[in-house]
Amino acid sequence: MSATTVQVRPSAERPAGGWTVVCAQELRELWLGGRGLVLALAFSVLLSVIAYLTATNQALNFLEQRESVNLTLQAAIAVGGLLALLAAADTISGERERGTLESMLLTPVSRLAITIGKLVASLSLWLVAYAITIPYVWFLGRGIGLVDDALVTGLVVGTLVAVFLASLGLIVSVFTNSNRVSLSVSLFLLLALYAPTQLPSSAQRGWAGESFLRVNPVTAGEHYVGKIVVSAHSWHEDASWLVAPLVGAAALACLAAAVGARGIRLRRGTS
Amino acid sequence: MTLAVEADGLSKRYGSLAAVEDLSVAVEPGEILGVLGPNGAGKTTAIRVLTTVLSPTGGSFAIDGVPHTRASEIRRHVGVLPESAGYPERLTGEEYLRYFARLYGHERGSARAAAASLLDQVGLGERSRSLVATYSRGMRQRLGIARALVNDPSVVFLDEPTLGLDPAGQRQVIDLVRSISSERGTTVLLSTHLLAEVEELCSRVLILNKGRVAAYGTVSDVSRRAAAPRSATLRVGLEHVQRARSTLAAAGIGEVAATNGRPGSLTVTAGGDAPEAALNEGLRALTDAGVPVLAFELQGARLSDAFLAMTGES
Numbered sequence: 001m002s003a004t005t006v007q008v009r010p011s012a013e014r015p016a017g018g019w020t021v022v023c024a025q026e027l028r029e030l031w032l033g034g035r036g037l038v039l040a041l042a043f044s045v046l047l048s049v050i051a052y053l054t055a056t057n058q059a060l061n062f063l064e065q066r067e068s069v070n071l072t073l074q075a076a077i078a079v080g081g082l083l084a085l086l087a088a089a090d091t092i093s094g095e096r097e098r099g100t101l102e103s104m105l106l107t108p109v110s111r112l113a114i115t116i117g118k119l120v121a122s123l124s125l126w127l128v129a130y131a132i133t134i135p136y137v138w139f140l141g142r143g144i145g146l147v148d149d150a151l152v153t154g155l156v157v158g159t160l161v162a163v164f165l166a167s168l169g170l171i172v173s174v175f176t177n178s179n180r181v182s183l184s185v186s187l188f189l190l191l192a193l194y195a196p197t198q199l200p201s202s203a204q205r206g207w208a209g210e211s212f213l214r215v216n217p218v219t220a221g222e223h224y225v226g227k228i229v230v231s232a233h234s235w236h237e238d239a240s241w242l243v244a245p246l247v248g249a250a251a252l253a254c255l256a257a258a259v260g261a262r263g264i265r266l267r268r269g270t271s
Numbered sequence: 272m273t274l275a276v277e278a279d280g281l282s283k284r285y286g287s288l289a290a291v292e293d294l295s296v297a298v299e300p301g302e303i304l305g306v307l308g309p310n311g312a313g314k315t316t317a318i319r320v321l322t323t324v325l326s327p328t329g330g331s332f333a334i335d336g337v338p339h340t341r342a343s344e345i346r347r348h349v350g351v352l353p354e355s356a357g358y359p360e361r362l363t364g365e366e367y368l369r370y371f372a373r374l375y376g377h378e379r380g381s382a383r384a385a386a387a388s389l390l391d392q393v394g395l396g397e398r399s400r401s402l403v404a405t406y407s408r409g410m411r412q413r414l415g416i417a418r419a420l421v422n423d424p425s426v427v428f429l430d431e432p433t434l435g436l437d438p439a440g441q442r443q444v445i446d447l448v449r450s451i452s453s454e455r456g457t458t459v460l461l462s463t464h465l466l467a468e469v470e471e472l473c474s475r476v477l478i479l480n481k482g483r484v485a486a487y488g489t490v491s492d493v494s495r496r497a498a499a500p501r502s503a504t505l506r507v508g509l510e511h512v513q514r515a516r517s518t519l520a521a522a523g524i525g526e527v528a529a530t531n532g533r534p535g536s537l538t539v540t541a542g543g544d545a546p547e548a549a550l551n552e553g554l555r556a557l558t559d560a561g562v563p564v565l566a567f568e569l570q571g572a573r574l575s576d577a578f579l580a581m582t583g584e585s
Binding site: 021022025032098100102103105107265266 | 319323324343344346347351353357358359361362370373374375376
């Protein structure tokens with residue numbers, strides 16, 4: 001063993017595009033490490049079962065074609081968002097738990113860049129889930145001129161919901177020391193967000209019920225998808241239902257960036 | 272000359288708990304400073320503050336002349352092997368170093384070259400394409416040291432690099448630390464529990480206890496200041512034992528007794544205000560009297576004795 005000097009390329013105080021380096025590494029670990037592939041496989045199995053039940057099983061198929069597409073798309077948005085949430089919830093707390101966070105904090109890459117890189121990488125799970133959904137939507141919606149609208153709506157709403165949920169998972173991850181706590185809290189929050197969809201339809205009507213659905217980015221997004229796909233409304237007719245997903249995604253992404261930039265640190269007793 | 276590390280009254284508090292209190296040090300370029308202390312003494316916190324991972328709650332410091340307020344710039348000047356550092360199991364050693372080189376601003380090509388060069392330097396060249404999961408603890412520590420060097424730092428902080436290693440692994444790491452200092456001219460702050468290695472490697476030593484500086488200076492100064500020798504063990508041939516005892520008694524050095532279970536060995540305990548001088552006087556008396564002394568060792572003049580005396584460890 002001998003030591004000779006390695007020259008470092010002269011560079012700015014902080015490496016430009018540090019977030020892309022972090023993002024690329026996260027993507028490599030997620031997809032080449034196999035975790036993303038396993039989740040994507042599980043997602044495609046789930047979607048296949050849903051498609052089978054809604055399209056080919058005569059005994060169970062009580063849905064109209066539009067409702068089959070809607071159900072598949074909403075399942076894709078829900079599960080794709082869940083996958084993004086799980087990936088984001090593992091980011092900071094996972095590094096903390098594995099003892100790798102300190103080494104990363106010692107580099108000149110800013111904590112904001114670390115946050116953005118990890119957040120963007122966790123969204124890749126949603127994008128892959130969406131790509132897997134495309135052939136199912138095409139198969140279920142063919143012949144009634146629905147496929148294009150359904151796919152665009154699903155992409156827009158699903159991306160907003162995924163950004164919202166991934167940001168939520170990342171914020172939780174910043175404040176927790178262990179992965180188990182981070183994942184548990186994130187899943188609890190996800191269930192709380194989806195809880196209104198399980199309320200009786202009478203509770204979802206009226207001024208109070210509709211407001212309750214509108215302010216929740218998840219339920220508002222699902223409602224908007226239903227209006228476009230099932231009720232065949234135009235894009236702008238129910239655009240007000242997109243406000244909550246849009247504002248929620250933007251607000252939580254900004255909050256995650258702020259929390260990450262200031263809150264990613266070692267906690268006492270952690271490495 | 273700009274100091275490699277300069278801290279003035281540095282403190283880190285968690286509420287009422289003072290993890291580090293009033294730490295002042297000045298480390299010169301190329302020096303190896305041993306940082307010692309019992310568990311919980313504040314070594315790791317001090318290193319985390321000096322490497323900008325934690326913010327100080329009081330005092331100030333500079334690395335290579337860069338003040339602590341410019342944390343990002345300081346990170347370009349330091350390399351760190353954190354205590355109990357974790358490693359991504361699914362990456363190869365080469366991928367791991369390449370990633371960190373990129374985080375420090377290397378382009379893809381130079382990151383690859385830097386990773387290969389560093390892996391060779393720490394003796395992991397042949398395992399560069401193996402997953403970190405397959406590395407032994409010693410290999411991981413050497414990988415961590417390679418990562419600490421990826422930005423060609425002027426100051427390297429090594430927090431217990433030999434922790435959990437077998438003697439051969441400890442020796443490899445110690446040799447590596449020595450080569451980092453001698454061949455690169457890099458300043459090294461070495462936190463360790465291996466006192467013998469600190470005596471061998473370090474020019475100066477900092478002993479922390481309960482967050483405060485218990486001692487700071489050269490190894491010999493600290494050893495003497497903390498535990499001035501009051502006794503010595505000497506060994507003479509069996510036929511000279513009686514003559515040695517009578518010579519020492521005549522010189523009025525102090526008490527002389529046979530060392531338990533060691534024929535030919537005598538333990539001399541000096542009294543008075545200058546015991547070390549008295550013991551040396553006794554040695555001179557023996558040589559003047561023509562008693563052949565086979566061995567003479569002052570007790571309580573080793574770094575380990577100073578460490579125990581200053582930290583209250585027993």
